[in-house]
Amino acid sequence: MRKKKVAGLFASLMLAGGVMAGCGSANTSGSADGGGKGGTIKIGANLELSGGVASYGESIKEGIDLALDEINKNGVNGKKLELVTVDNKSDASEATNGAIKLISQDKVSAIIGAATSTDTLAQVQIAHDNKVPIITPTGTNPTVTVKDGKLNDFAFRTCFIDPFQGTVAANFAANTLNVKKAAILIDSSSDYSKGLAASFKDSLKKDGGDVVSEEAYVAKDTDFHAQLTRIKAQNPAFVFIPGYYQEVGLIVKQARELGLNVPMMGADGWDSPTLVQLAGKSALNNTFITNHYSSGDADQKVQAFVKAFQAKYNGKSPDAFNALGYDSVYFLADAIKRAGSSDPQKIQKALAETNGLQLVTGVMKLDKNHDPIKSAVILEYKDGVQTFKTKVNPE
């Protein structure tokens, strides 16, 4: 009896093994040229299409689709780019699963995504192990490309990094708004928020200001009255809130309700139409953000992009996430062109050598850490609409 069982188990294992081997060989034959069949090159998109920051993922996807439409008119090296999209549900473990699926099942040549630093970091190790480059359009945390002084050679980004954004915000507060006493409200569950707060604090001190109150919350909180009451008691002239739109919208609304009417400022995490719905138009007056791009910028390249975007999406004005999603595809297509191949490792090399590529969000030049050296813009909310205030170049 027992022997029979063991034999049966063995036989079934053999069968399963056979099936798997069959699968494997079928796949490898399809990817002899490094991905895609016939005249296409497969690229993956691993984005937050649902969940807490779904608005980012959707915006990036719109930008990607527009860029693909344009590029595929002529193709890259005679081949069309084919997009395979996975939804990571704004969740780091889902982002990991998505990256594994794109690389092992779909055999993509490169991955665009994710939108947030946390979800991007969840893919970095997989990208490295499988030697497939990933490009995050909007993951601004420094550790995406460099961890403990070691370069993540397969990770790239299209945006600038957090310390730069925090510094720009502090300079703006100190020099333009003449702020001496500022308060910070940090999302302590987000590396993005903590990183921005740290660089803001350092820069403001250098500019002769001081942070008089530092409060914290965690993602998914809905009641911020207690922290805001404490901030108000310190009488700051300015509040810096480096968070994501879902909480920031409520914070701004509740702050105005409590009579905290000083200017407030955030970064690209605020950039979502949902923010305006949550906070209300009037509450957002006298708030500022640092961002990658503004559709109000008079630059010719920007205006051409705005026109093309509005033609495709019923007159909708593109935001920074649209622009960075769009630029990420051009960043990748340029590298594929120079690599002359769809081989992920050759693309990785070409990406790292990018220098002086003209994009909508500025001129792309990578430093030794794979971080683009680009300019930032400062936007002000006026009755719920972002208006272009000024452009800040890196020193």
Next chain:
Amino acid sequence: MEQLIQQLVNGISLGSIYALIALGYTMVYGIVKLINFAHGDVFMVGAFIGFYCISIFHLGFFPALLISMAACAIFGVLIERIAYKPLRNATRIAALITAIGVSLFIEYGTIYLRGAQPEAYPNTVPLHDLKIFGVVISGQSILILGVSIILMILLQFIVHRTKIGKAMRAVSHDMDAAKLMGINVNNTISATFAIGSALAGAAGVIFGMYYTTIDPLMGIIPGLKAFVAAVLGGIGIIPGAMTGGLLLGVIESLVSAAGFSLWRDGVAFVVLILILLLRPAGLFGKNVKEKV
């Protein structure tokens, strides 16, 4: 001083929402001795029904509130009939596990139907904020507290002055004896779920108005906090749930006021553990001797 009063006001607004959810919790427990973990999700469903009433059918706040309460009452009865009634004579732990299952089913069913993205509540009641000596009391928090108190008084009236209330009290006292005296136990329990769920629905709409953002998983934390509030006041006791909710809201605000905002949720559960250790019957509970 001004800051302290402001924090108390903040706490009472937060606490009134906990209290409204806790009322439903405590009623259901009082009658059928079931901790209905799906209660927080009925609260979420109520918030969404209210949201769709306002944003799609352009109804005002009060019609939306009433429709949401009615829909949640039906929803609550359905949950009871489908999930809990077959288990009425099963062990307490089987019913508890079912309740957790129902809760997950509602949460992920909602995500399946409409996605997980959060929604912003439209502001329909333009309320004026009250300013007294520098303390700001928002119109909405007064509305919340008002609605909570009115619903609690209504509930006390139903339980103590009406026929169905009498039946509820009888069933809670001894289900079998009530049956022998000709009380329709099934209908009484359904009525309990209907009233409890209607309260949760009301809390959902009010929560949406006050905190602007709703999503399919919004019921989890308020649901747990309301459970703590119900235990704090003495589970099964209606004024206890109200007091427990307000107290918990104030405790949380004071913890934040002392500068420990990140410990706020932790403290709520420390309160639960302390009350279970020191006074398991709750603040309003008496030690009832078992009849022989």
